[in-house]
Amino acid sequence: MRRINQPWQINRSLEVKAEEQTNPRYGTKPENRPIKDHLRFGIINLDKPAGPSSHEVTAWVKRILGIPRAGHGGTLEAIN
Amino acid sequence: MKLHADVPESRVIEVLEEFQGPLYQRPPVRSAVKRQLRTRTIYYIDYHEMQDRLVLFRVGCEAGTYIRKLCYDIGEVLGSGAQMQELRRTRVGPFVEDKTLVNMHDLSYLFDQYKQTQDETIIRNFVYPMEKAFEYMPKIIVRDSAVDALCHGAHLTAPGVVAVNSGIQIGDPVAVFTQKGEVVALSKSFVSSEKMLEMDHGFVARTQRVFMPRGIYPKMWHSVE
Numbered sequence: 423m424r425r426i427n428q429p430w431q432i433n434r435s436l437e438v439k440a441e442e443q444t445n446p447r448y449g450t451k452p453e454n455r456p457i458k459d460h461l462r463f464g465i466i467n468l469d470k471p472a473g474p475s476s477h478e479v480t481a482w483v484k485r486i487l488g489i490p491r492a493g494h495g496g497t498l499e500a501i502n
Numbered sequence: 503m504k505l506h507a508d509v510p511e512s513r514v515i516e517v518l519e520e521f522q523g524p525l526y527q528r529p530p531v532r533s534a535v536k537r538q539l540r541t542r543t544i545y546y547i548d549y550h551e552m553q554d555r556l557v558l559f560r561v562g563c564e565a566g567t568y569i570r571k572l573c574y575d576i577g578e579v580l581g582s583g584a585q586m587q588e589l590r591r592t593r594v595g596p597f598v599e600d601k602t603l604v605n606m607h608d609l610s611y612l613f614d615q616y617k618q619t620q621d622e623t624i625i626r627n628f629v630y631p632m633e634k635a636f637e638y639m640p641k642i643i644v645r646d647s648a649v650d651a652l653c654h655g656a657h658l659t660a661p662g663v664v665a666v667n668s669g670i671q672i673g674d675p676v677a678v679f680t681q682k683g684e685v686v687a688l689s690k691s692f693v694s695s696e697k698m699l700e701m702d703h704g705f706v707a708r709t710q711r712v713f714m715p716r717g718i719y720p721k722m723w724h725s726v727e
Contacts, residue, residue, distance in 0.1 A: 426522060426523060426543065426544075426545045426546065427545075428545045428562060429638065430595065430596075430638035432669060434640055434667040434668050434669050435667070435668045436641075436643075436665050436666070436667055436668075437665060437666055437667075437668055437695065437699055438664070438665045439663050439664060439665055439666065439698070439699050440645075440663070440664050440665075442645055442664045442681065443681075444646050444680065444681035444682055445646050448646060448649075448718060448719045448720060449646075449649075449680055449682050449684055449718050449719060450682065450684070451682050451683055451684070452631035452632075452633045452682075452683055452684055452685075453626075453631065455631065457622045457625060457626075460622075460625065460626065460629060460631065461625065461629060463631065463632045463713070464629035464630060464631065464632065465597075465629070465630045465631070465632055465634055465635055466604065466609070466628060466629055466630070467597045467598075467602040467603045467604065467628075467630070468603070468604060468605070468606075468609070469599075469603050469604065469605040471605070471606060479606070482606065483606075483609065486606075486609055486610050486613055487609075487613055495594070495635075496591060496594045496597075
């Protein structure tokens with residue numbers, strides 16, 4: 423079957439423009455973020471049950487994890 | 503997809519293959535966007551199986567493709583008419599149906615486990631850093647000194663650039679990262695990758711959405727007053 427090149431299949435090289443050091447005093451590698459920040463800036467790959475809306479599910483996730491803010495991406499049209 | 507009349511399997515496979523490639527679509531009556539004709543690319547359609555008038559297939563498509571419309575159009579070409587019967591999203595960029603996928607039960611159970619044990623690895627096993635979402639996007643890596651200006655909404659200028667991915671064209675969406683691998687912002691490139699490497703001054707990318715809070719990196723610019 424004919425395949426069209428998908429955007430995520432593009433191979434990109436990293437071209438370095440300047441040699442530069444980063445100061446360890448500022449910021450953290452994403453994997454070393456303190457757990458509070460990790461939750462604040464985290465993404466969950468959630469299998470949403472059919473039925474309740476994305477909006478409702480987002481509210482539940484917020485309540486379960488006890489976090490003040492949450493959002494969602496990727497919406498499918500409702501089958502109704 | 504549910505066909506409205508009997509169609510031989512071979513014909514269905516043939517037509518599905520025809521639908522790969524660019525496609526014109528007018529958003530349906532009940533839709534969230536303006537109803538004007540637009541093009542979307544279908545990267546692939548993988549036929550799986552067929553039972554009487556029910557057809558199962560997997561579509562790889564561009565964001566904003568209406569699958570309901572696709573099924574309807576396939577039905578028109580087949581001459582039988584067809585409708586979408588069921589739809590499941592199996593992938594969004596780097597997010598696929600693999601061990602990272604959790605359901606509501608897992609979520610509530612795992613978080614409860616974490617609360618009891620205070621073992622952070624439980625959380626890190628199902629909550630991923632936001633950087634994961636940018637996995638397939640072209641990146642620009644910037645100096646520490648440029649970060650806070652970007653966090654305040656400034657556009658990226660050439661001296662701030664440390665490294666760039668190849669293949670960026672004018673107007674492409676790009677993700678701006680720190681040298682530690684943290685995402686700073688989502689931007690739109692003003693110039694191509696090659697130009698970014700050559701430039702010594704001037705705007706490189708327009709900041710569109712900032713993800714990093716202000717004040718994490720030091721403020722390195724001077725205000726007029």
